[in-house]
Every structure is written in structure tokens, then in C-alpha cells.
Amino acid sequence: EDKVVQSPLSLVVHEGDTVTLNCSYEVTNFRSLLWYKQEKKAPTFLFMLTSSGIEKKSGRLSSILDKKELFSILNITATQTGDSAIYLCAVQETSGSRLTFGEGTQLTVNP
């Protein structure tokens, strides 16, 4: 059975700090890894990663995948209170389109 483990489960930082969120996975036929941001509503898509070593970047957020060690990290620099949310990691198999999600990291950014 596919498995996705995120760490830490929760994180509290001050505005301006840099955070690194971790996601490790076990999947039979890996196709892609996805990151989402979830505030009190729908998950919002952030990144999709399919190849090792290629950094995806969007503003203060960036992410990278290591397919050999089976993990990904999501970095957020110069955090703002608006970054407070649950960050979800999910993997998708080649054999189907279902996503297997991790438990999420609850990030709280204090002013």
C-alpha cells in the first residue's frame, strides 16, 4: 500500500523565518509528487514534481524531489502570516490517477 509521511506535523515560526517541510513516500509505480496548500477550504495546487533534482519555484516557495531517496522538500522563505495553512504532499502512481496524501504539516506564522 502506498504511503506518504510528512514532517513535522506542526510548525510555529515568526514572520521572516525560512521553513522547510518534508515529505517521504513509498509507492509502487511513481508518477509524480504534488504539493498543496490548504486553508479552511479546498486544497490549492502548488507544485508537481516528476524528475529528481529539478527545483520548482514560485515566488517565495520552492520544492525539489529526490527519487533515489524517495522524498521531497518544500521551502518557504521570508514567511508571512498569510502562509499559515496546512501543507499537503501527495503522490500519484502510473497505474492510476488516485492521489495518496500525507497527514499534512500545519504551519503557523506569527507576526
Place this chain on the structure above:
Amino acid sequence: NAGVMQNPRHLVRRRGQEARLRCSPMKGHSHVYWYRQLPEEGLKFMVYLQKENIIDESGMPKERFSAEFPKEGPSILRIQQVVRGDSAAYFCASSMDTAPQAFFGQGTRLTVV
């Protein structure tokens, strides 16, 4: 171009009643996925449908739960004889063919009292 639309946003049912959750995918999307999120947990896959076909229902409870995606109209997730443990947020996502599910609806929060 409206996003994935779910309704109702909130649904309260008494134990034993039926709950019907609706999901209209984004325009042009023919693949629909349902996920359930229990409090303090991540999203769990339930079912994957294409128009008029169930492709993968391996995440659906064997009893009381069913899903459909008819040729016309929204996808429906139906829960019969609801119990307190069914209280959760139910999210729908849609995609074109097997592209990653980048688009989720706002969810339906089901409360069973």
C-alpha cells in the same frame, strides 16, 4: 471558467438519513475524484469516475456509499443511513484525462447529528 463546484457547502443530517453530495467538474474535465477528510487527518481517496463509469472505487466503504457520474449533470456521492462517523469534509477534484488533480472544489462539510 468556473472551478470545481460542490454543493451543498454544509449539510446536516440525522443518523439514518441519506446524504447526497454533488460535484460539477471544471468545464472540459471528464474525470472526477472524491476524497474524504476526517478532522485532523489528510485526504483519503474514495472513488474515481469518468462519465458513466466507475474506474476505481477501492477507497469506498463497501456498504452505504455509492457514487455516479452520469452522462449529463454532476457527479453524486450518496451516503445512505448516515452514522456519526460519516461526519467529515468531502472534497471533489476534476481533471482532463489522467492529468494530475490540480483543481479541487470547496468541499461539502457533512455533520451527522
